[in-house]
Amino acid sequence: MTARPAGVRSSHRRPAKRRSLVGWLFVLPALAFYAVFVLRPIALTFQYSLYEWDGIGPSTWAGPANYGKVFTDPDLFDSLVNAFQLIVFFSAVPVALGLAAAATIRRIAASRLALVARTVLFLPQVIPLVAAGIAWSWLLASTGVINQLLELVGLGGITRAWLGDFSTALPAVGMIGAWVLLGLCTLLLLAGMSKIDPSLYEAARLDGAGAWREFVSITVPSLRQEIAVCVTVTVIAALASFDIIYISTQGGPGNTTMVPGLQIYYLAFSEREVGTASALAMVLMVLVIACAFPIQWFAKDGER
């Protein structure tokens, strides 16, 4: 912001004040939509979370009981735990592979392979998550391509219906998320790499550093901000996941892939436990903000 010396434009003060009023007229429509369809529902979610309500009849005051249920009912609590486990697949895998892919693409930037790779790796990001869910459900089915490939390399013994198996369903769902998010991370990191001063690499090479050493001591530290963005986006995608799981497993088998988003949907619209659904929704919203803001802060702090 530019601080204007006081008094210099005193003759403009009245119009400036009126301009501010007009300015508010510019903000008002956006604010109205935001208030009616976002802020009000947030307040209502909080209100509902304090009541027991089946969505039809009268509601009874429940105080913090619904929140107690979120943290003590194993089904509800497990959905939160699952969401955090998904972070490993939604965040760690795409960021790690994305770094490797971006570093490679950068090294061969001029070649046709690099150009094609940029386009191809990005494809999963633009299709509906629902379509990704359907495609992968079929890929991971007992007669799907994954099992076919495993048999081809002599691992026929471990084939199974990956999304229907209690021990593999969550990792399998996680891999779908990793598949979707890999391209976004790769291109974000690639954009960051193009901003790194090439003389840093020249200096390192003069010191006899190999590619790995370059990567660890120049590339990764310089990408601090981009990595933070990737982590933020993917962590939110994991915590708030819904589409992929709704399509591929519906939270099953058992409760092994249940996540808060899907649980809220079931609680509110099939089990008619609006209060509990709302308490879980509040917890989810707070968790997302609690995860997103520190990561961003950390990155911006490092910049200064």
Add this chain to the structure above:
Amino acid sequence: MITAWREAWTGRALLVLMMAVTILPFLSLFVTALHPSGTYPPGLAWPSDPQWGNFGKAFEAANMGELLKSSALIVLGVVPISILLGTMAGFAIGHLRVVGSRVLFVLFVLGLTLPFEGIITPLYYQIRDMGLLNTRWAIILPLIGLFMPFSVFWMRAHFVNMPGELSESARMDGANVWQLFRRIHVPLAMPAISSLGILLFLWTWNQFLLAIVLVDDPAKRTMSGALGAFQGQWGTDIPLLCAGSLLILTPTLAVFLIFQRHFVKALLQGSLKG
């Protein structure tokens, strides 16, 4: 020299492998879609007698004509209004710096990371009380509200960097605030506006949760929501389901390939939002 050569080739091999994994689901969808409807084809196997007619069948079964129209109507309702409101608010907050613009900005930013599931329950009752359930307005109106944080954030980032002298000289010439906005700042903001438009198009087209909760009739949903219904109905007919999925993801793919450069740039900048 030899290690550098080896490093380059492991890198390339890894890249090719990642591309193969990325393509695999599309390939699998495509090959499976060509098998006779109602069969249970094994993984990746080229059918002896490719059933190209499956795409036509799926087009009819999914009522694709209606769906395209419905999605287009929803996009036309959401995107232009969101852009207009977001640009106006971004202009007032970022450039005019109205009284309280900092507070307004923080208020909008708080909504940036909001998971839609968090407010879907009250939204359902609110839309019901407005009498809008099962209409396209049930998707359009909330989406405009839900897109406001990002749109305002995005446009503000553009307007904050516009030099104040630009407006001063226009004011000297007697332009009022609306003329200033319409004649000078909107034309200059076109790159930011078109990126925003691409992102909002994609997010609307792919919106799933609002569609399945607020609209029962698949023909009034977004493409993505309709695909969910299609899966429920045809989930056992794998080839037809695969053909339908391909048809439904083709429009986004086409838009992506046409506007590729713009698209990638917009999405990358868009993810910097948090």
